[in-house]
Amino acid sequence: xxxxALVTAALALGSCARTECANPDYHDAECRVVAAYEMARLxxxxxxxxxxxxxxxxxxxxxxxxxRWRVGADGLTEGRVSALGAFRLSVHRGDAPAQQLRLRLTNxxxxxxxxGEVARDGLTRLLVIDLGDDDVVQVRGLFPxxxxxxxxxxxxxxxxxxxxxxxxRLVDALHEEMGLAAARGELFAGVLFLGDAxxxxxxxxxxEVEQLLARAPVPTAMTPGNHDITHGAQPVYTxxxxxxxxxxxxxxxxxxxxxxxxxxxxGSIAGRLPEFLGDTPPILGTHYPPQPxxxxxxWTREDHAQQLVAELASRxxxxxxxxxxxxxxxILRRAVPHVVVGTGGADQGAVEPDFGYLRLPLDRPAQRCxxxxxxxxxxxxxxxxxxxxxxG
Amino acid sequence: xxxxxxxxxxxxxxxxxEPAPAPELEPAPLPAPSVPRARVRLGTSGGxxxxxLGLGSAAAMxxxxxxxxxxxxxxGAGDVAAVLFGAGAAGLLGVTAGAGTSLFDPxxxxxxxxxxxxxxxxxxxxxxxxxxxxxxxxAAYGGLAPRAQLGRWRITPxxxxxxxxxxxxxxxxxxxxTSSLRQEGLGGGVEVRGAIGPEASPWFDLVWRPTAERxxxxxxxxxxxxxxxRRSLAAPLTVGGRxxxxxxxxxxxxxxxxxxxxxWSAGREDVGWSRGPLYLEAFYSVDIAHGGAWSGSRFxxxxxxxxxxxxxxxxxxxxxxxGPAIVRYDLRWRPQPTAWALQLGLDLTIADxxxxxxxxxxxxxxxxxx
Numbered sequence: 001x002x003x004x005a006l007v008t009a010a011l012a013l014g015s016c017a018r019t020e021c022a023n024p025d026y027h028d029a030e031c032r033v034v035a036a037y038e039m040a041r042l043x044x045x046x047x048x049x050x051x052x053x054x055x056x057x058x059x060x061x062x063x064x065x066x067x068r069w070r071v072g073a074d075g076l077t078e079g080r081v082s083a084l085g086a087f088r089l090s091v092h093r094g095d096a097p098a099q100q101l102r103l104r105l106t107n108x109x110x111x112x113x114x115x116g117e118v119a120r121d122g123l124t125r126l127l128v129i130d131l132g133d134d135d136v137v138q139v140r141g142l143f144p145x146x147x148x149x150x151x152x153x154x155x156x157x158x159x160x161x162x163x164x165x166x167x168x169r170l171v172d173a174l175h176e177e178m179g180l181a182a183a184r185g186e187l188f189a190g191v192l193f194l195g196d197a198x199x200x201x202x203x204x205x206x207x208e209v210e211q212l213l214a215r216a217p218v219p220t221a222m223t224p225g226n227h228d229i230t231h232g233a234q235p236v237y238t239x240x241x242x243x244x245x246x247x248x249x250x251x252x253x254x255x256x257x258x259x260x261x262x263x264x265x266x267g268s269i270a271g272r273l274p275e276f277l278g279d280t281p282p283i284l285g286t287h288y289p290p291q292p293x294x295x296x297x298x299w300t301r302e303d304h305a306q307q308l309v310a311e312l313a314s315r316x317x318x319x320x321x322x323x324x325x326x327x328x329x330x331i332l333r334r335a336v337p338h339v340v341v342g343t344g345g346a347d348q349g350a351v352e353p354d355f356g357y358l359r360l361p362l363d364r365p366a367q368r369c370x371x372x373x374x375x376x377x378x379x380x381x382x383x384x385x386x387x388x389x390x391x392g
Numbered sequence: 393x394x395x396x397x398x399x400x401x402x403x404x405x406x407x408x409x410e411p412a413p414a415p416e417l418e419p420a421p422l423p424a425p426s427v428p429r430a431r432v433r434l435g436t437s438g439g440x441x442x443x444x445l446g447l448g449s450a451a452a453m454x455x456x457x458x459x460x461x462x463x464x465x466x467x468g469a470g471d472v473a474a475v476l477f478g479a480g481a482a483g484l485l486g487v488t489a490g491a492g493t494s495l496f497d498p499x500x501x502x503x504x505x506x507x508x509x510x511x512x513x514x515x516x517x518x519x520x521x522x523x524x525x526x527x528x529x530x531a532a533y534g535g536l537a538p539r540a541q542l543g544r545w546r547i548t549p550x551x552x553x554x555x556x557x558x559x560x561x562x563x564x565x566x567x568x569x570t571s572s573l574r575q576e577g578l579g580g581g582v583e584v585r586g587a588i589g590p591e592a593s594p595w596f597d598l599v600w601r602p603t604a605e606r607x608x609x610x611x612x613x614x615x616x617x618x619x620x621x622r623r624s625l626a627a628p629l630t631v632g633g634r635x636x637x638x639x640x641x642x643x644x645x646x647x648x649x650x651x652x653x654x655x656w657s658a659g660r661e662d663v664g665w666s667r668g669p670l671y672l673e674a675f676y677s678v679d680i681a682h683g684g685a686w687s688g689s690r691f692x693x694x695x696x697x698x699x700x701x702x703x704x705x706x707x708x709x710x711x712x713x714x715g716p717a718i719v720r721y722d723l724r725w726r727p728q729p730t731a732w733a734l735q736l737g738l739d740l741t742i743a744d745x746x747x748x749x750x751x752x753x754x755x756x757x758x759x760x761x762x
Contacts (some may be wrong), residue, residue: 020523020565027708030565037566045579071649082712201709226729263712268564271571271614281609288712298669300704300712302742303575306623310656334666 026235029266031122035235042069047094055088068242070077078104083248089139101129107219112141148251150185157357158194158323159342166345173373178217189250194323195225195287208239223257225287245309247276253362254282265299281316289322312336316363330387354381439501439640442487449483452476478695486676490641493678502639505687506679507722510753512734517749529558544597548583568615579605597634624653640679647672672697685727692720705747716743730757
């Protein structure tokens with residue numbers, strides 16, 4: 001009888017199921033999706049609720065994983081805009097009295113026009129929002145109507161790991177990039193960071209990178225790498241940078257970043273690939289190269305990587321970007337051209353390093369090129385590459 | 393999720409750990425568990441060989457670790473480093489298991505009727521425990537591995553198939569929306585194995601095992617759109633060898649490049665062939681003598697450098713680099729020497745995305761060379 005009871009109990013336990021990430025492990029990509037979603041909304045102590053929203057709609061009933069809220073050390077509510085380009089917030093008054101709400105927004109492009117702005121410092125804006133009688137107030141950050149008239153460019157790079165010093169030089173070089181873009185009448189829309197901002201995924205490392213990025217002239221959209229997601233108990237990366245899965249439009253080009261830090265996609269993201277990739281040819285960035293050739297190791301879920309390549313090819317995607325491999329390389333003559341730029345400072349082995357970033361004109365992706373950012377002693381890199389240097 | 397056996401040239405479905413070819417044997421009277429006829433290695437219990445393999449394995453792990461840590465796993469060298477490390481780890485685990493087995497089963501002579509890959513087999517892989525609202529179906533698989541002996545060469549054509557017994561259903565924990573995936577696969581190849589050493593007691597086999605397979609993934613996304621993917625994987629240059637440490641213990645490594653091709657929903661073009669990750673199997677096998685109709689069993693421990701089935705040893709920042717570790721036990725039952733034998737197999741894939749599988753196979757009467 002006792003045996004029957006034990007077997008029954010074991011079977012009952014075995015058939016128990018709980019919601020995914022009910023007990024979160026942030027090494028799991030799905031749990032980072034859940035954490036990012038929850039951090040895209042914040043309840044303040046006075047009952048006011050702040051939400052990031054999809055700028056392509058007017059819906060305020062839900063919210064979107066397009067940014068991260070937190071209360072700053074100075075007590076001010078602070079939101080980090082995670083995507084590039086236009087964004088939208090909704091402020092829900094709840095039972096709070098009419099008041100003026102002070103907010104700090106970081107990672108905002110300097111050309112973005114933002115109502116309620118009272119001060120700015122680099123990529124940071126201070127807003128004062130009047131919460132009158134309306135239950136919900138929307139705030140839209142938009143580029144001026146003519147911002148894209150001369151075209152737009154972004155840059156892409158990944159892999160800082162143990163060398164934030166080199167990455168700092170790269171951030172400094174972005175100011176020159178801004179000047180070059182302005183001289184051509186192009187909008188320099190931002191940086192696509194392709195993962196491995198840290199070596200050990202610690203808060204200190206992420207804080208340092210966040211401070212470096214705050215020096216840049218343009219905002220950065222980020223996705224994590226395998227070194228960024230090592231803490232199972234805390235979503236450290238997400239707490240600092242927000243969602244690792246992002247889809248947004250910049251001057252008519254669909255840009256997508258997918259979190260492959262766990263060498264797979266979160267199940268919910270794999271199930272929403274058509275929604276992320278959209279209907280127009282997208283440019284996709286991940287940490288792990290989905291096409292393994294030459295880059296050898298890669299995704300644990302190979303089916304995710306191969307389905308992703310097929311979906312991109314079916315949309316005539318002009319370019320696939322990745323990091324992880326600490327060098328620059330181009331994998332051409334494939335259905336989706338593939339560029340790897342893990343050149344943000346991480347160790348390149350016993351060779352003269354080749355740090356720098358990819359310059360990518362969004363309307364002319366075939367004209368991409370590599371901008372070298374050498375160290376104080378500008379030696380030539382040892383390794384050759386089929387990804388060409390930018391001229392001039 | 394499909395089973396590891398479908399991996400290109402996977403040991404689980406291949407005769408990777410079978411003894412070397414032996415001369416035709418007459419049926420022996422039961423219940424003798426073993427006889428000193430085939431591959432007798434008198435005067436050794438494999439201790440020296442195990443020490444040598446252990447040292448070599450440790451060296452491989454050391455070189456792999458150095459390679460990965462000094463050059464960086466992200467430098468395109470990670471695949472080679474992981475192959476070296478994984479093969480070394482399999483060797484070290486194997487010699488440990490082999491030494492332990494020798495303590496209670498010191499016999500070094502080959503079993504007359506050892507458990508090896510059945511000529512026909514069917515298997516079931518139970519589903520992993522899903523999260524609330526999700527479904528993880530069982531998977532079924534089957535295959536054939538007939539063999540032909542031509543002098544010192546053994547040729548084994550291999551045919552395999554597998555299918556999910558339902559769809560894997562993922563629930564978006566935020567929206568509650570569902571997506572599903574159903575996978576099927578067909579594969580085949582041939583193994584050519586040549587023995588080196590005395591005919592009755594070879595000490596090494598050379599192995600060439602070209603294989604190819606196709607995976608069919610049917611996906612229904614959250615928004616209801618459907619897509620079919622066909623993924624072709626070819627490993628035509630998989631070569632390696634098997635070292636017989638004793639008549640009952642052996643270590644086999646095969647490796648080679650892999651080439652992939654992807655095709656998606658009907659009417660679309662192929663994404664052309666591209667070089668995939670390296671492929672490697674490293675398995676240590678131990679035969680264990682039994683009595684009566686239980687003619688013998690086989691314990692295997694190994695490393696599979698392949699993530700075709702989405703299983704890999706992911707620890708900390710080391711993601712997407714290692715394939716799974718695999719433990720397998722096979723037990724053969726043959727009531728009469730001239731009767732067909734049944735063989736029960738139990739697989740355990742130790743990895744994220746791993747699981748277990750139960751296999752039942754048949755082996756022809758022992759008149760045939762074991």
